[in-house]
Amino acid sequence: MSVRKKSADPKGVLTGVHYLDGDYAIAEGALAAGCRFFAGYPITPSTETAERFAERIPLVGGVFIQMEDEIASIAALIGASWAGVKSMTVTSGPGFSLMMENIGLACMMEVPIVIANVQRGGPSTGLPTLTGQGDMMQVRWGSHGDYEIIALSPDSPQECFDLTIKAFNLSEMYRVPVFIMTDECVGHMHEKVVIPPAEEIEIIERKWYEGPKDKYLPYKPDVDLVPFMVKAGDGYRFHTTGLTHDERGYPVINAECQDWCVRHICDKIRLNADKIIEYREDETDTAEIVVVSYGITSRVAWKAIQDARKAGIKVGSLRLITVWPFPEKKIEELAGKIKAFVVPEINLGQIKREVERAAKGKAPVYPVSHCGGWVHDPNDILKVIKEAAK
Amino acid sequence: MIYFGELKAKKGLIHINKDRCKGCGFCVEYCPRDVLEMSEEFNIKGYHPPRVVNPDNCCYCQLCEAICPEFAIFVTLREEEEREREKEISRP
C-alpha cells in the first residue's frame, strides 16, 4: 500500500504572511497542493489566477499553457491528470458552460481535476466585472446524464488558499472533478493570507495501483468505492473511454453495464457523502431561525445575524463549506427543531431549493434573493430574519 | 527456382483466419502472384473468406498481410529445411 498522505512539496509553498486577493490565493493553494499543470483561458474575473500561475510556475517547475478556449483547457487537464500530474483551471460563467461536456468526461473516466469558477453576474455575458453566485445549480447538474461532483465555497482569500488544497485532496481521494465556487468579490478582495510551512500542509495522493500488470482492472472499485489509478507510460496498457464501460475500461453498450457504470460513479460520492460534507455551525442547537449561507454572502449574513441577535432573535448560522454534496441530513435535522430557514444568496434561489427539498416541509424557507452585481445589504437579510421570526 | 550464387527466392506460407475475414477481397486483388482467390464457403458471419490456390507462387511479399483491414491473413517464411524436406519427399 503506497503512502497516500504526505506533506507538501516545499518548492510550491510560499510560506509566510501575505496580502493577496482570492484569485492569487487559489493559485498559491494549488501550487502548495502539488499542482504542476495549468491550462486555462482568460476570463474576467478569474484571469488573475492564470496570471499568477504563469508567473510562479516557471520558478516552481511545471507547465502553464494558455489554451485556445475553455474546452481545450479542460480536455488538456484530463490528459495531464492521466499522465499523473495534478492539474487545474479557472474560469467564470461563460467558460464554465463551455466546459460542461468534458466535465462529464472527467466524471466518466474518474479523473481527479480541480476547476475554480469565479462566479460573476449571469446568464450569458452578464456582468463580467461584478459578483454573482448564479452557477450553484449548474456546477451540480451542468453536464448531461447522472453523475456526482464535489463543490466547495470559500468566503475569503484565506479560505481560497485552504479550500484549494482541500479540493485537490478530495479530487485525488475520490477520483472526481472538484469545483471551487468563489465569486468576483472574494476573487478580487485583498486580505491577509497566512501560508504555513510545507510540513504542516497535508497532501493526499491518488490510490496508485501496485499489483501485477496483467491483472489490472482500471475501473474495479476498491472497498472505499474508488478504483486504483495508474498513469500513462507505466506499461499498464490500459484503455479508458467516455462511453459506458465495464471494469476493464472497455465500452459495453447495454442497459446492465450502464446501470453498473452510472451507479458506481454516483455511489462513489453519495455513499461517502458523510466523509466529504463540511460546514460551520454557530448556535444552531439553540436557534429559532437558521441562516444557511455560503461564499461571500455568508460574511454579509454574519453582520445581519449579529444585528438580529442584538434584537433578541435566536439566530444560528450554517455556513456551507461543501455545497455539493448538499448536507441534506443536517438540514433535515435542523428543520425538525427550528422555526424557519433564511437563505441569502446572490441568485434567484438556487440553494434555497435544496434547503426546501431537504427540509421536507418541516420548516419554511425564506430566500433573500439578489440577481448579482453587488453583495447583499445586511439590512435586507435582517428584514427577512425578522419576518421569519414572527 | 533460379539461383544467383547463394541467392534463393523466398517462399511464403499463408495463414488465413477465416472467421475474422469480412470478404472485402483486397488480398485477392492485390496479390502480385495470384496466390489467392475468394472461396465459395461461408464463414461464421456469412462472408466468403479467401483461399490459397497457388501456394507455390507465394514470394513472401506480405502485401496481403499489410493490406488486410481485419488482421485475418498473414504470411510466414517457409524455412529452407522445410523446403529441402519437401524436395526429399517428392524425390522419386
Add this chain to the structure above:
Amino acid sequence: MKPEDRLEEKHPMEEFLRMDRMPHIWCSGCGIGIVVTSFIEALQKSGLDPDKVCVVSGIGCTGRVAGYLRLDSFHTTHGRPIPFATGLKLANPELKVVVFSGDGDIVGIGGNHFIHAARRNMDLVVICVNNFNYAMTGGQVAATTPIGANLSTAPYGNFEYPFNLPYLAEACGATYVARWTCLHIRRVTKSIQEALQKRGFSFIEVITPCVTLYARRNRLGDGLNLLRYYYENSEIRHGADTRTLDIAYQGKIIVGKFVDIEKPTFLDCMNNHLRKVLGNKYQPWGVKS
C-alpha cells in the same frame, strides 16, 4: 484445438491489439483497419518503447481505433483528442503521443484545436483518416467532402468548398505533412515511422474508402472499386506546393510527403525562452538534465 489457437496461427501484430475485442466494428472494405495495420508496423519498425506510446482518439469510426490498440489508449470527446493529447504530452514529455482520429473529428469540430496545436508545434503525431464524411452517424457531409458528393445532410449534392488538409496543416505551422491513400500501405508505414521518430507537429492524412456510407450514397461501388479509383487517380508528388492539393469529386488525388522541416517544439521554446529570461531561477520541465 481451434486452428486459431495454434501458436503459428497468431497474427504477428496481436501483441499490439486488444484481441479480446476482435473482430473490430469496421465495415467490410473499410480502410481504417489498413491504416491501423500500417501504424502497428511503423511502431514496430520505429524502435520506440510501446509502453511510452499513447494513442488518443476522438469520436467516430476512426475514433474507435483507441479501443483496439493495446497501448495506453484514450477515447475522448468529439473533436477534443488534440487538446487532450496536448495535456498528456506536456504533463509527461517522455510519452510519445499519437492522435488517431477522423477528418470530421480533427478538422471539423476539432478545427480550432488543430490549428493551435500546429501553430505551437506541439510534439504530437496526428494521423487523420479522411473518408470524406461523418460515417459513424450515418454519412453526413463533412468539412472535407468534395463538391458534388451526395450525403445525408447534402441530399442534393454538397455545394460547400472542402478543406485542403495538407495546405491547412502547412499554413498552421506543422513540421511534417504527408498525404497518402490507404492503398499506399508501405508509404503510409514509412510516413508514420518518420513522424514517430520526429519531434514537432506531424500531420499525416490517409484517404480511405467508406463503403457503407460515402461509396454507397454516391454509388461508387465497394472497397475494391474505391481502391481502384485511388490506384488510377493518385499521383505521387513529393514536395508539391500544398496549395495545389485540392481533391475534386472522384478527381485526381496528389499524394506524397509535402513538408518535412525541423522547428523547436512548444516545450523547447518554453524551456529556452524562460531559461534565457529567468536564468538560474528557472525550473526546467521535461528536459533531461
